[in-house]
Amino acid sequence: MNIVSRYFRAGMTRRIRKRVLPNLGRILTGWQIRRCRCCERITLFLTFGTDEETRICLRCTANLRYELQAEYLRENFNPESLDILEMDPNSCLRRFLSRGRTYIRSYFRPGHKPGTVREEDGSVMEDITRLTLPDASLDIIVSSDVLEHVPDVAAAFRETFRVLRPGGTHVFTVPYEARTVRRAMIENNGIMHIETPEYHSDPLDPRGILAFWHFGPDLDVHFGHSGLGFALVKGPEGKRRSVVWAARKPI
Ligand SMILES: [Zn+2]
Numbered sequence: 001m002n003i004v005s006r007y008f009r010a011g012m013t014r015r016i017r018k019r020v021l022p023n024l025g026r027i028l029t030g031w032q033i034r035r036c037r038c039c040e041r042i043t044l045f046l047t048f049g050t051d052e053e054t055r056i057c058l059r060c061t062a063n064l065r066y067e068l069q070a071e072y073l074r075e076n077f078n079p080e081s082l083d084i085l086e087m088d089p090n091s092c093l094r095r096f097l098s099r100g101r102t103y104i105r106s107y108f109r110p111g112h113k114p115g116t117v118r119e120e121d122g123s124v125m126e127d128i129t130r131l132t133l134p135d136a137s138l139d140i141i142v143s144s145d146v147l148e149h150v151p152d153v154a155a156a157f158r159e160t161f162r163v164l165r166p167g168g169t170h171v172f173t174v175p176y177e178a179r180t181v182r183r184a185m186i187e188n189n190g191i192m193h194i195e196t197p198e199y200h201s202d203p204l205d206p207r208g209i210l211a212f213w214h215f216g217p218d219l220d221v222h223f224g225h226s227g228l229g230f231a232l233v234k235g236p237e238g239k240r241r242s243v244v245w246a247a248r249k250p251i
Contacts, residue, residue, distance in 0.1 A: 043057050
């Protein structure tokens with residue numbers, strides 16, 4: 001055995017001892033075999049944490065909030081006749097949403113020019129507060145745990161109102177809190193914290209991503225002036241009280 005493989009084997013043993021063994025009970029007891037409400041197949045759900053946020057379908061990677069969102073979309077929309085924007089290039093909802101008449105998937109990176117098409121997967125860089133899409137050009141916008149991280153969320157709702165057709169809907173998930181509160185804001189190009197900083201896990205950043213907002217059942221009171229009508233359409237469900245919101249542009 002050479003020095004490199006010995007090193008990796010030692011690392012692997014250490015990782016198993018430190019991370020897997022202490023959590024083995026939870027990983028095993030959290031397993032579920034059931035029909036996934038997103039991909040609609042019988043599947044194994046694996047748990048990697050303490051709540052349903054980290055319990056995922058082995059086939060499509062959906063967790064509870066994605067399952068709720070998939071269920072709402074399937075129950076209420078026939079994608080074939082709709083123009084759709086999904087603000088996530090890799091979500092488990094793509095299998096359903098990509099059946100749309102048109103389907104745009106977008107990604108977000110600060111510093112990238114809005115409208116840039118990424119070569120690796122064809123997704124488009126979009127900033128939800130200044131979309132590059134024309135007025136009244138979409139029937140559905142889908143975002144999943146995005147809006148709580150947008151400092152100027154009023155601008156995001158103004159933009160979604162602008163690009164939706166009358167009768168169009170922005171279907172979104174955000175963590176469900178007791179009330180709507182701004183937790184942080186951007187001032188003089190820096191972050192000003194109003195509440196204790198709260199970070200959510202982010203696949204792109206090991207430090208996590210800051211929550212600028214909490215959203216509660218009073219969402220309509222705070223952002224109804226955008227012209228959108230907000231309705232809680234799924235949940236709360238599970239330990240984390242997962243919900244789905246539909247923000248609809250009136251006909
Ligand atoms: Zn699934």
